[in-house]
Amino acid sequence: MNHVKRCTASLSLLALLGAATGAQADPTLYLGMNGGTMERLYADKVLPIFEKANHVKVVIVPGTSSDILAKVQASKDNPQMHVMFLDDGIMYRAISMGLCNTLEDSPVLADIPAKAKIKEQAVAVTLGVTGLAYNSRLFKEKGWPAPTSWMDLADPRFKDKVVFQSLASSTFGLHGFLMFNRIQGGSETNVEPGFTAWPKTIGPNVLEYIASSAQISEMVQTDEAALFPLTPTQVSALKLKGVPVEYAQPKEGAVVLNVAECAIAHNDQPELAQKLVAFLLSPEAQSPALEEGDQIPSNPKTPTTDKTRAGVEAMDKYLETAISIDWDQVNQQRPAWNARWSRSIER
Template sequence: MKNIKRIACTLPLAVLLASTQAHAEPTLYLGMNGGTMERLYADKVLPAFEKANNVKVVIVPGTSSDILAKVQASKDNPQMHVMFLDDGIMYRAIAMGLCDTLQPSPALAELPAKAKIKEQAAAVSLGVTGLAYNARLFKEKGWAPPTSWMDMADSRYKDKLVFQSLASSTFGLHGFLMFNRLQGGSETNVEPGFTAWPKTVGPNVLEYIASSAKISEMVQTDEAALFPLTPTQVTALKMRGVPVEYAQPKEGAVVLNVAECVIAKNNQSELAQKLAAYLLSAEAQAPALEEGDQIPSNPTTPTSARTHAPVAEMAKYLETAVSLDWDQINQQRPAWNSRWSRSIER
């Protein structure tokens, strides 16, 4: 026994660590939004997968742009295994070769076509960008709820429209591109939108904001009357007592899904594919819906008395929702951002 102990004590530290790690549970790193979403997944969604597969899933928090930048920086030796990105940014990730093809699974097969992005990614939650408004202010002024993206140009909202910056927000980009379409433009031609904006929507804008974080405060002080937003975010604000309502534009809202992909060249490809499949399942999406109001992409996800209506409403919104040409957008967006900063937000 003494000889065995003596041999163990003389083993190199690296060998001892390797032996310990061989018996330790593997770790997967999942890149996704921080804050509320991070806590929701850490507390309610991931524990069942971790227990069933004897694995630890560590969330790497950040915006979609942050996560994409981190994965791109380590693309030859990825530090993450699976990532969540807004659908537009996911198209960029796929074009960069950062995503593996999703392996077939029962959960993937259950998703509708609109929830899939090529062969590499799929939505974990569904959403749309439409218009939201300050319900208290609208009632006080006797204004009818907005019905069109062109309402952003209505003079009654002078200095009452809050618009997210095109350069930093998907909401702002959606709002601009829908306005551009109504001016006769398209994802390949934004000249009509840029030409018309300064004389139509521009005079109504009180402030161009970097993200939607300021909207709650600006509604409560009645600075903001109208702004692009998602039904899910409107629900979250209403639960905090903020007087907002969602309005579906007659031209259609814009599809805004949160999608996942398995990161290419990761060192746990089989487990990463297994995690990705789990996150598309009704088992994973049910707690995300009930505890975090994340609208499920898997249509077999059960609903409760509280969540049935929001899920049904989203299905209705998606019937007429506009899907943008993200391959075209991502090619031109840097130039648009530069022009926007130079001519709109100057």
Template sequence: MKPIHRIARTLPLLALLGAGAAQAEPTLYLGMNGGTMERVYADEVLPIFEKANNVKVVIVPGTSSDILAKVQASKDHPQIHVMFLDDGIMYRAISMGLCSKLEDSPQLADIPAKARIKDQAAAVTLGVTGLAYNTRLFQAKGWTAPTSWMDLADPRFKDKVVFQSLPSSTFGLHGFLMFNRIQGGNEGNVEPGFKAWPNTVGPNVLEYIASSAKISEMVQTDEAAVFPLTPTGVTTLQLKGIPVAYAQPKEGAVVLNVAECAIANNDQPALAQKLAAFLLSPEAQGPALEKGDQIPSNPKTPTTDKTRGQVEAMNKYLETAISIDWDQVNQLRPEWNARWSRSIER
């Protein structure tokens, strides 16, 4: 009976040890885009932080709208600790009170002021929305590369334009707002864009798509000739063998950064801030650039022969890029979305 007694007495100790081990490795949840970004962060970036801090970081993949909805639904007891959102949606998250103030850190100090959103978010990767085109189809047709947002209305491309839906896509919103500007409008007045679209770009649009994920197959079948996209998105398609190239519109591309914030009221505030600071560091952004073509927001991030040209090109695009007044856009966007669904995609 004695051996049984000894075993029984050790069980509470083993349970305590197990509990201690579990407490020693807390879990953080990071909301971000799926696909290439998710893979490169899971494989190349987050293991560095996990090893240094004895913590597990689990990615919650989804579009910016998906992640925002998840955080909003559980804002009193958030399940996500840090989130990546397109900059326009990050403005919405901040206005909803979903983000904590980013704590001062050497990494945050390295981020240029133009890559920060108020005092609650900062870009982790830089980007712009411009135009992309099907190089194989352009070569076969003898078409010259697009140079303007108004090329979306060129009769050459009848039934060959693929355009992302305004309610669900930042790319589509950017493309429409640039078209609207060319028509004489601005973020406070989209009447010129809505009025001109049905007789200019509209007849050229083969399909309005909910996200850009469908573009790769539509290029491969030569259904898609030209569409709004980012240089990083183009690079991702090129690496898959898809015949596309990026074209910088003469009117300027539109700034599209991916920003991060630490979620307000999360249950690991200190660790969440530590993760947020790490993700702004060259240590994190270097592998994201090298392995995933994510253009760094931290100017101290090293480049290689493989990546130097990408970073230099992005810096060039950003010199003439248009910044959107997101506070105004987010206030008016529900009305635009309803009108778009009713009059453009009807």
């Protein structure tokens, strides 16, 4: 090989090494969270801020809370994700399984109210409640007043018009059932009243038990669904798509449903993962999530605008009377409830 060719080859090798080194300098973090609207919101409006400031790529792994938990549990000794978002009830399960690192102290963590923290490992990113939602077009056509109680799910007017999420796969469904059970005289330690009363009250009104609330949009637009458990945030997202739905706060109270985050135990980028967790609690992250996606912030320092102020104030009002579930108790018994539900309700 002559001198010119040797120099050219050496320069090419150096260029390749430089490219490899550059690629290694920008690590990738994997964030497990809900897909769809929430995924696009964070990918487009929130995460680029963190990526630019920290020279890192954040890739979203979409899925329901149950999906994300299952994936992390399956690879707990060598996790493929670094941070995960889970519904609060499922986050309690993740913590009990040892899947979350302890949160590192930070100024932004100190801004988050104590009620938005889950033990020492997790913290709410967005605040929410499960209440009732209804097909506003159908209600108007029928002259039905807006629902006011969880027991409206049992109103004979809504026979074959109630859509209910499966207890086994949905926090919304679990919340709705537990509130019905409470009204029947039960509690998280005694669900017998709810299971006993369901077949003669709400059961006859249920058109379909669905695995995911993603089906609700189509079922409302075809007027199959009139009434169903849902959150104000989900209702806002559907309304932005032109789906005729409204939220109704039950007089017995809605149920607290926060989306929480934690840094996954044994991940290979522990410092960056904690840094991402802290960023997602900051007004810098929560402001675009609120402004662009109606995600109610957990950080009270997040600014509001004329567009978002009413939604934040409404959530504050809902939370004043919202019911908090004893998740440690529920998670111990939920497998047995799921089996009974599948056997006696959805059969």
